[in-house]
Amino acid sequence: MKxxxxxxxxxxxxxxxxxxxxxxxxxxxxxxxxxxxxxxGMGHCQGKTCGKLISQIISRELNISYEDMAPxxxxxxxxxVSVKEFASYQEGN
Amino acid sequence: xxxxxxxxxxxxxxxxxxxxxxxxxxxxxxxxxIEKNFLASGSTGRCGGGFRQQWSTPMNIKFAMESVDIFSRxxxxxxxxxxYYQGGYLILAYTPEExxxxxxxxxxxxxxxxxxxxxxxxxxxxIVPDLNIDGVLGATYCKSDGHANPFYxxxxxxxxxxxxxxxxxxxxxxxxxxxxxxxxxxVQTDKGKIMTDTVVNAAGxxxxxxxxxxxxxxxxxxxxxxILVTEPVNRIFDPMIISFHYHIYMRQxxxxxxxxxxxxxxxxxxFNVEGSFDFINQVCKKGxxxxxxxxxxxxxxxxxxxxxxxxxxxPILGPVPPFDNFxxxxxxxxxxFMLAPRVAQHITDYIVDNKLSDEIKNCSIDRFKNMDLxxxxxxx
Numbered sequence: 001m002k003x004x005x006x007x008x009x010x011x012x013x014x015x016x017x018x019x020x021x022x023x024x025x026x027x028x029x030x031x032x033x034x035x036x037x038x039x040x041g042m043g044h045c046q047g048k049t050c051g052k053l054i055s056q057i058i059s060r061e062l063n064i065s066y067e068d069m070a071p072x073x074x075x076x077x078x079x080x081v082s083v084k085e086f087a088s089y090q091e092g093n
Numbered sequence: 094x095x096x097x098x099x100x101x102x103x104x105x106x107x108x109x110x111x112x113x114x115x116x117x118x119x120x121x122x123x124x125x126x127i128e129k130n131f132l133a134s135g136s137t138g139r140c141g142g143g144f145r146q147q148w149s150t151p152m153n154i155k156f157a158m159e160s161v162d163i164f165s166r167x168x169x170x171x172x173x174x175x176x177y178y179q180g181g182y183l184i185l186a187y188t189p190e191e192x193x194x195x196x197x198x199x200x201x202x203x204x205x206x207x208x209x210x211x212x213x214x215x216x217x218x219x220i221v222p223d224l225n226i227d228g229v230l231g232a233t234y235c236k237s238d239g240h241a242n243p244f245y246x247x248x249x250x251x252x253x254x255x256x257x258x259x260x261x262x263x264x265x266x267x268x269x270x271x272x273x274x275x276x277x278x279x280v281q282t283d284k285g286k287i288m289t290d291t292v293v294n295a296a297g298x299x300x301x302x303x304x305x306x307x308x309x310x311x312x313x314x315x316x317x318x319x320i321l322v323t324e325p326v327n328r329i330f331d332p333m334i335i336s337f338h339y340h341i342y343m344r345q346x347x348x349x350x351x352x353x354x355x356x357x358x359x360x361x362x363x364f365n366v367e368g369s370f371d372f373i374n375q376v377c378k379k380g381x382x383x384x385x386x387x388x389x390x391x392x393x394x395x396x397x398x399x400x401x402x403x404x405x406x407x408p409i410l411g412p413v414p415p416f417d418n419f420x421x422x423x424x425x426x427x428x429x430f431m432l433a434p435r436v437a438q439h440i441t442d443y444i445v446d447n448k449l450s451d452e453i454k455n456c457s458i459d460r461f462k463n464m465d466l467x468x469x470x471x472x473x
Contacts, residue, residue: 026248026252028131029131030131032131032134033131033132036133036138036244037244037245037248039348042322042393042394043324043325043393044324044391044393046393046394075368075394075395075396076368076370076373076394076395077373077392077393077394077395080324080391080392080393081391081392082388082389082390082391082392083323083377083380083381083387083388083389083390083391083392084377084381084388084389086373086374086377086392087374087377087378087380087381087388089370089374
């Protein structure tokens with residue numbers, strides 16, 4: 001399969017070719033930077049699928065040990081929750 | 094590492110990167126940007142991305158109008174798609190006091206040539222059909238306000254600046270600034286020392302720490318502001334919607350996600366950029382009140398960033414005595430993104446031609462010596 005046919009980020013339709021472009025053409029070196037420029041990891045699953053894949057690709061392409069790479073920041077909520085659900089919480093309950 | 098630079102800019106956010114580009118465009122060689130993390134990793138990358146011209150002081154209105162003019166040509170000038178979108182700003186009034194203030198604002202803004210109107214609640218529905226107008230007494234609407242993607246705008250400036258020879262040192266932290274006889278001589282970083290005769294402090298929420306390296310105590314304090322974003326949905330509304338009364342703003346991104354943000358006016362100054370449950374709870378309540386249709390849309394992420402706030406909510410621009418080569422672009426009080434394009438040009442004029450524009454003079458740190466401040470009340 002060609003790089004542009006291998007999906008890395010399912011939520012934002014990101015391919016392996018896009019990740020390599022971010023690394024080699026744009027000079028980005030971390031999941032955090034690629035996330036901001038390419039939107040990978042900003043979709044519904046918040047990087048739960050693509051985060052580790054992107055780390056592996058960076059590690060391979062830039063020859064950095066996977067263990068030495070800083071993990072991407074994880075932010076709340078852990079899973080998508082509706083506005084109504086969040087609004088329904090009352091203090092004291 | 095290059096050990097000499099004509100200008101060292103501390104901070105790789107929108108202000109640092111826009112200035113780097115403007116300096117390079119004017120032919121300044123050996124400009125260097127030092128960034129502790131990566132580009133737009135601080136306040137810029139965490140901001141709401143709006144640009145508005147509806148302000149309550151003449152200086153902010155003029156600044157913002159000129160910035161929007163630059164924004165509108167930026168994609169072409171920098172050859173980068175920044176998601177610039179003039180969807181307008183709709184500012185809701187819920188109290189008679191707000192209506193009175195808005196009448197005054199609109200009068201001033203129109204005098205300055207801005208196409209803005211005070212409209213009835215019914216007309217709001219024409220602009221945002223899903224708006225809940227219960228309690229809304231009116232709104233101001235300016236359709237040339239809008240938003241752009243802060244990451245992309247920063248990247249756009251930085252990429253072009255790089256092509257023009259600006260050097261960017263990422264993952265590099267400034268640890269000290271050397272001076273001699275009230276002149277800065279060098280910047281020390283964790284990767285080595287850079288000799289320079291001009292230093293620019295564009296360090297956003299950390300600006301006062303940079304100034305304090307030279308013993309300066311500038312009146313800028315960091316305050317946490319929080320934002321959330323929902324899953325992408327079909328187009329619901331075009332303008333950024335603001336309420337000062339509820340301390341909230343919301344907009345829909347071009348990809349469909351809806352941003353909602355607010356700061357807690359009672360929260361003390363800190364460097365905290367963690368998201369809180371209190372925020373998400375409150376902003377969802379308010380968001381649903383203003384736009385009931387949001388109720389079944391899912392929140393996917395929340396984050397926070399720092400407003401660098403001054404006593405009058407206006408930035409501090411230009412040299413800070415006693416150093417005439419230590420230039421500040423700080424204290425935008427939450428509005429650095431939208432003003433940056435124009436501010437960068439004013440600062441460039443000062444660095445290149447030693448020209449102090451009226452805007453920089455107005456924003457000089459000296460204003461805090463007298464008590465009669467022109468405070469912008471249009472802050473959310």
